[in-house]
Amino acid sequence: MQITQMIVEAFQERFQAGLYEFRNEVSLILSTEQIAPAALALRDEFNFELLAEETAVDYWPEQAPRFHVVYRFRSLKHNAIIGARVPLDGNAPSMPSLVSVYANANWFERELWDMFGIRFEGHPDLRRVVMPYDWEGHPLRKDYPLGYEEVQFSFNFEEIDVRKPYAQD
């Protein structure tokens, strides 16, 4: 707790970071310009050697912010973990990549591009990672349907039949 408290104070002063606390977990809220220098400071000054995870959350239909990119940094030296959240606006957001700071951000960011359509500037290899390379859309967005088939009953058979996707010849 000691080290996270220290970081929170330092980052609030240096980066005007916001704070999110829940169940004893501390996350800094940073802007897109600050995340790269903040991550560098975490790695080099505070010994956070590992990028534990990087993911995103979609708050659609909210537009500002629509996404939050969520980081977890782990320090083996201090046995501590600290989070960071970066709010992003709009449907085609972009933010700086962390690959130069933590090498394993590479696939995490590819996954975010694949699943959420978040572009990472300066990423060396921003291709889709799990979906096929010619896939359209970003599946983990909240406006992307899960792919249910509507059940037809006798009272609404015709109505659903009109918009039902049938295999084309």
Place this chain on the structure above:
Amino acid sequence: MMSDETEFREIEFNLAPDSLDELKHLVSQRAVDGDTVLLNMGPQHPSTHGVLRLLLELDGEQVINCIPDVGFLHTGIEKNMEAKTYEKAIVMTDRLDYLNNLGNNLAYCMAIEKLCDLDVPPRAQALRVILAELQRISSHLVWLGTHALDMAAMSVFLYCFRERESILDIFEMCSGQRMMTTYIRPGGLWRDTPVEFEDAVRNFLKIFPSRIDEYERLLTKNPLFLERTRKIGMLPPDVALQYGVTGPALRASGVNHDLRKVQPYSGYEQYDFEVPTHTDCDTYARYLVRIEELHQSLHIVEQALNKLPLGPVRSNNRKYVPPPRSEIGVSMEALIHHFKLWTEGFTPPVGSVYSAVESPRGELGVYLESDGSPKPYRVHWRTPSFTNMQILPYLAKSHLVADLVVLIGTIDVVLGDVDR
């Protein structure tokens, strides 16, 4: 008929130049000039431990570049979990890392428990530890068997699967399933273990140490095995940390980091065990670390079994945990709770948590976000295989193709865990 054929040919023709263009920045200039060969390994290949495709740039038999292509086993588990209630989504977790089913259940349930501030009774904690360690042993056995099989040591594979089967029998005894257990639930376990459980585990504890010696007799000092593993796939600690490698692979690079030790969960702090590390950083060191982990896991299981407390195996918090079957017949309130929990589900407070456990492969983390509805708003699996797989291009550089097979084995990837 004719049009179909031409269309097919066109697709095939278009794929190659497109994908080469897209991958140009990943291969050396020599591949573009045609000096080196680009070769596909997988996705249907017996040594890639699942559906892993590797694009190799080869100079003779030497690997110049290795580009892993994953996603062939992507099943959209994260998206599917968002459409199910918290409790019903547990069945999806079994299907992630199919060698560590109970570990996945545990990671997910721990995230829910953190989110809801739910208590877990001591007996359930101890049983969770026993099951997680048995699962670790069974996962390491599959790793050991297939790793040795990749180096043409067929018999080790057969022996390992024999012992693994007795662990899976124990899981079947508890949960009714060998692999897709869904046994660990928020607030505890699905139900108490059957009476035969303790004898079965004790029996396994009795026979297994001699079996480990048997594997070691076959491999540890085997000159062929040493030749294939020593100084192969060197992973210095600073590179391992830079790439976020966790688990036995990190510990074999001399970094003593085990979540069971540094951030104990489920009462791991009560048990006396050591975290094996090694400083050789090569494939052989990773082998030794995992073999030692088998011993340590057995040690933990033995201690947990010896002081297994009696009592309930599931929390009594009716807001989140359904009442036992016996109560439903006699209590109206229990019936209402049961009905509400299985139709609507429970509603955790708004917020997000991250909870991590030490899986056989490294840090298995779950990021869980709730918007106050009965379904998780976002579940992200930070799977160890996904992160550890990124080290493969580094390890493979300037090794032979035959060694590449060993390297896939040594980082112990499970493709279900990579692709989710």
